[in-house]
Amino acid sequence: MNIGETARASGVSAKMIRHYEHIGLIRESNRTFSGYRQYNERDVHLLRFIRRARDLGFSLEQIRQLLSLWDDPGRASSDVKHLAEAHIADLDARIAALSEMRATLVALAQACHGDHRPDCPILQGLAAPPDS
Amino acid sequence: MNIGETARASGVSAKMIRHYEHIGLIRESNRTFSGYRQYNERDVHLLRFIRRARDLGFSLEQIRQLLSLWDDPGRASSDVKHLAEAHIADLDARIAALSEMRATLVALAQACHGDHRPDCPILQGLAAPPDS
DNA sequence: CTTGACCTTGCCATGATGGCAAGGTTTATG
DNA sequence: CATAAACCTTGCCATCATGGCAAGGTCAAG
Structure with a gap:
């Protein structure tokens, strides 16, 4: 082949x-x-x-x-399980990090009226230190 | 400076x-x-x-x-909001992908007794086509 | 004047993958 | 048989954001 x-x-x-x-x-x-x-x-x-x-x-x-x-x-199957569990923990960390980004961004986007006006809380939020 | x-x-x-x-x-x-x-x-x-x-x-x-x-x-604030929402959608997709991996892996790890025996459903799951 | 902390540019490496180019091989078709 | 298409080979470059290292210039304090 x-x-x-x-x-x-x-x-x-x-x-x-x-x-x-x-x-x-x-x-x-x-x-x-x-x-x-x-x-x-x-x-x-x-x-x-x-x-x-x-x-x-x-x-x-x-x-x-x-x-x-x-x-x-x-x-030993425990060796494999350890690898798998370490990887699950890694996935958890990445999911948590992305979820936190998402939550922050959603909060900013909700505050933004999203019309023709130039005033925009998203840009303001990026320009100022995050409150949390 | x-x-x-x-x-x-x-x-x-x-x-x-x-x-x-x-x-x-x-x-x-x-x-x-x-x-x-x-x-x-x-x-x-x-x-x-x-x-x-x-x-x-x-x-x-x-x-x-x-x-x-x-x-x-x-x-226009709508321009910014569009960018933000596109990025939220992107984050959602990544979170969903990672969550799916996590779920599959957790299912395999739960089936694995994780002791000294060589028998391991995790490796078997990787070797065989996923059922879903 | 020396030492140490800072700055400069530039190249290499990461991780997993794709793309392209130049060239050799095999197979099918006219 | 000749040629074209489809395949294979190696090798280099690109991605994305970042760090590291090296060789060398600068500056401030002792």
């Missing part, structure tokens, strides 16, 4: 497959005589794993750890 | 002040004879504006637009 078909089958772009190989996230693939990368179903499976972990917001470095646990038959 | 003091007063790093000048977000400052950048209170005020807008998650390009509205005495 060439890289294009592998990309379509796994949902990971050909560009990214090469990149993951380059940074050592996946092994170097076999090549045809003319240098084309060759993949099989196992590779597609692995790339799908990576793809899903990315979709859940794991970084490539975290995925590197997940993969080593995936490969390790003697892993 | 030199750039270091300006940075402390505005909360924008000296590095970033230079960068904002470089990309044309702020005007080139006056220089002393020996080439040191000089700033005044108005500059600090402007940089604080930028800083607060960054804290609310606006991109530098969005801030560029906000600044041109800030500078324009004849602006």
